[in-house]
Amino acid sequence: MSAVPSQPPVGDGRTRVNLDELIGLRARVARSALVPTESHAARAGQQSSRLYGRGMDYAESRAYQPGDDVRRLDWRLTARSGKLHTKLFQEEREGRLLIVLDQHAGMRFGTRARFKSVQAARVAALAAWHAVRAGERVGLMAFGGRQHVLQPRGSVRGALAACGALAEWDGQPDDAGESLSAALQRVRRLQHGASRVLLISDGWSCDEAARGRLLDMRRHAAVYVMVVADALELALPAPGRYPLEHAGEQREVLLLAERERRDFQASLGAGQAWLQSVARSLALPLQCIDTAADPVDAVATLLRTRGGRR
Incomplete structure (x- = not known):
């Protein structure tokens, strides 16, 4: 568990979450149509x-x-x-939105604009601002790295608390490797009357047991899925050399032949493809965005979907 820090770390908005940016998203939500709960x-x-x-x-x-x-x-x-x-x-009556945020180490990856982890935090902040604007209480649960929980809170303070938690939790060591099914089991214990649950993930934490957990959760709340992916995970890369860095080690991947590029894209995008497939099979409202996209419209469209089903 973790409390919201009084002075969250300052991020650049590309590799680390920027708290000022998350708070500033409130103004953009205020200009959009009210999302019903x-x-x-x-x-x-x-x-x-x-x-x-x-x-x-x-x-x-x-x-x-x-x-x-x-x-x-x-x-x-x-x-x-x-x-x-x-x-x-x-x-x-007052509704509740529980945001479930994937913070596996793999989320700290990106080839366009920002890391997936930073884009996921922007999505979560937008959802929080939408929720409190519609009169909901908003709660936040992180999984994959440390198992953080922010209890549901209402009004502007609830959204500010969520933004502060997103900034504090970002970039903390991944020492759990929690699967999506294990995280969803925790969600059921934490749900406490939540009328809506928003899952934000790149899909790499998915396991087969997650399908049953999502199906069970859908019986108790509207479940929404936002897939955050890198451009290389969503489309065939252009021929060329691709420098990659992991844990301080730099390597270069040479992709020239079409088969090489297709295999690379299929391997890199397996997580997001699997999560999208599961969400569609369960008729869960789904949106997918890459790291360079503006998430404002995607989040509003997703949360306006009625009934937790397509």
């Missing part, structure tokens, strides 16, 4: 509801079904139609 909690008629505050508002009436609460009968419509009708209500 949803609940998957069961209620009369099994209707999902939008969450904007507190209270119970009348939504509509429908024909009575066995098991309906007789206290909610719509007597006026029943009298007019001669058939029993039940009132349905829209529950309005």
Whole structure:
């Protein structure tokens, strides 16, 4: 566990998260359309509801079904139609968004603009600003490296706390190697009524057991997936020499023949391809962005998807 630091480290926005940039994303979210929130909690008629505050508002009436609460009968419509009708209500309560952030060492990679880890933090910050703007509480869980958790908080302070945590946690040593399925098992214990869960990952932490965990989670909350990938993981690289560095060691990869380039791209992009495949097979809302993309529209589009399904 980790508290939000009073003085997070200063990042360059390319290889390290820049806190000022994350906070500045608030202004861009404020100019966009409000993203509605949803609940998957069961209620009369099994209707999902939008969450904007507190209270119970009348939504509509429908024909009575066995098991309906007789206290909610719509007597006026029943009298007019001669058939029993039940009132349905829209529950309005505070929602919760839990952001699940992949921080494996492989996220600290990028050939365009910034590391995947920095882009993932920008996505998480945007989601946090959207959540608090819509009246949700926002929580944050990191996995893969150290197992950090930021408990859900509301209002602007909640988003600021998330931004501070993203800056503090960035670049810390990867000493866990936690799989996605293990992380999702922790999410189920931490969910505590979260109406929405946003997974941000490059897919390299995925294992076969993660599919079942995501399916189970979808029964309790709307689940969204944002895949962050490098340009070399998404498209066939151009012929040429590619200098790569890992753990202080520099190497050069020569890619000339088309088969070499295809094999390289398939190998490098296996993680994101697998995660996208799993998300599509479970009908989870999905967006994929590379490290050079502006994530503002992608995050808004993803979170506007209704019901946690395509």
